[in-house]
Amino acid sequence: MFNNEGLMTRRVREGRLMENSQAEDKITNWVAPNDKSGEFKRGQSQFRNAIKKGGEFPPEKGRYLLYVSYACPWAHRALIVRQLKGLQDIIPYVSVHWNMQEKGWRFATASDDDAPGDSVAPDPLGHEYLRDIYFEVDPEYKGRFTVPTLFDKKTGRIVSNESAEIIRMMYTEVFPLLLFQIFGAGLETDGWQFDDLLEDKYKQVDLFPKELQKEIEETNTWTYDTINNGVYKSGFATTASAYESACTALFTSLSRVESHLSTQTSGPYYHGTHITEADVRLFTTMIRFDVVYVQHFKTNIRDVRSGYPYIHQWLRELYWNVPAFGETTQWEHIKRHYTRSHSQINPYGITPLGPEPPILGLGEEVPAVRFALERLGRK
Numbered sequence: 001m002f003n004n005e006g007l008m009t010r011r012v013r014e015g016r017l018m019e020n021s022q023a024e025d026k027i028t029n030w031v032a033p034n035d036k037s038g039e040f041k042r043g044q045s046q047f048r049n050a051i052k053k054g055g056e057f058p059p060e061k062g063r064y065l066l067y068v069s070y071a072c073p074w075a076h077r078a079l080i081v082r083q084l085k086g087l088q089d090i091i092p093y094v095s096v097h098w099n100m101q102e103k104g105w106r107f108a109t110a111s112d113d114d115a116p117g118d119s120v121a122p123d124p125l126g127h128e129y130l131r132d133i134y135f136e137v138d139p140e141y142k143g144r145f146t147v148p149t150l151f152d153k154k155t156g157r158i159v160s161n162e163s164a165e166i167i168r169m170m171y172t173e174v175f176p177l178l179l180f181q182i183f184g185a186g187l188e189t190d191g192w193q194f195d196d197l198l199e200d201k202y203k204q205v206d207l208f209p210k211e212l213q214k215e216i217e218e219t220n221t222w223t224y225d226t227i228n229n230g231v232y233k234s235g236f237a238t239t240a241s242a243y244e245s246a247c248t249a250l251f252t253s254l255s256r257v258e259s260h261l262s263t264q265t266s267g268p269y270y271h272g273t274h275i276t277e278a279d280v281r282l283f284t285t286m287i288r289f290d291v292v293y294v295q296h297f298k299t300n301i302r303d304v305r306s307g308y309p310y311i312h313q314w315l316r317e318l319y320w321n322v323p324a325f326g327e328t329t330q331w332e333h334i335k336r337h338y339t340r341s342h343s344q345i346n347p348y349g350i351t352p353l354g355p356e357p358p359i360l361g362l363g364e365e366v367p368a369v370r371f372a373l374e375r376l377g378r379k
């Protein structure tokens with residue numbers, strides 16, 4: 001059985017743990033202490049296989065296990081898409097505990113009572129840490145132990161640990177997609193990966209419609225670099241110049257998003273009437289913005305609720321009106337993970353109380369905005 005760890009594997013793993021704990025490159029050093037640039041440089045995800053009809057990893061009900069953390073914006077993408085595509089019975093998931101320390105993500109135990117939410121549970125395959133799975137799959141593994149991780153129970157292998165690709169597997173063929181990226185051609189598919197297993201209403205959910213593919217890809221490029229990853233580059237920077245450059249780029253891009261949304265009149269979503277991948281990828285960063293990033297990552301030129309009315313409206317529309325977004329958002333995991341796992345940023349691990357509420361209701365505004373609207377006779 002896959003989870004019967006062999007003695008050799010265990011020895012290799014324990015040896016590696018000792019090496020790692022002595023090494024300079026501890027996993028909680030987000031920027032290497034000797035890196036003078038002070039810039040956070042995100043490594044490449046190492047497992048890049050795909051679920052594909054007729055491939056090594058075919059779509060099958062119950063075969064794959066999705067490891068996530070409710071705290072993590074990259075994993076949150078996968079939870080949202082799983083629900084939007086109605087894959088709940090097809091791809092089960094487990095969320096790790098929010099507290100990530102030297103050995104990386106750990107699974108919750110029966111005695112944890114501070115990590116609410118569905119599926120925050122011991123690993124059904126019996127591991128204590130997420131890293132244990134990576135080392136069982138590859139005792140020589142040298143990358144990071146990240147969520148989301150999509151695991152194949154049948155072969156005991158990791159299919160992918162790259163969220164951008166995991167979400168696409170849930171609704172597209174991967175190979176035509178690569179062709180599309182190389183040649184810029186329209187995406188032809190012979191049906192979505194899991195569609196044969198889905199109810200009709202979910203088959204119709206197309207998060208990457210043909211007519212928007214080019215635009216979505218272009219948006220992804222700058223959104224990833226300056227917003228999704230931009231908050232991390234600001235927050236993990238260890239020099240003022242690295243921080244200032246990331247933070248400036250981030251707010252330039254937020255203005256770009258704000259201006260895009262202000263011209264979007266056909267519907268509440270990033271591309272108007274239908275939810276697309278663009279909404280998913282932006283949402284998971286923006287929902288964490290006011291509650292964590294503004295103070296913890298020092299991305300405080302503005303916050304969303306008082307500084308970006310269009311983003312604020314778009315964000316609340318998704319959170320309150322689309323269950324896949326609201327139901328997968330776990331505030332306790334989000335707030336506690338960042339503030340208590342990043343001791344180089346917050347050595348005392350104190351979690352700020354505010355802002356309260358973590359997200360405003362659809363008709364609510366911060367007092368200054370409400371006051372201004374009342375003055376203008378709009379409320």
Ligand SMILES: N[C@@H](CCC(=O)N[C@@H](CS)C(=O)NCC(=O)O)C(=O)O
Nearest residue numbers: 072073074144145146147161162163
């Ligand atoms: N590019 C990856 C990034 C995933 C990632 O960095 N996840 C974080 C949590 S938000 C993680 O697991 N970090 C653990 C580590 O780096 O040790 C993806 O999008 O899937």
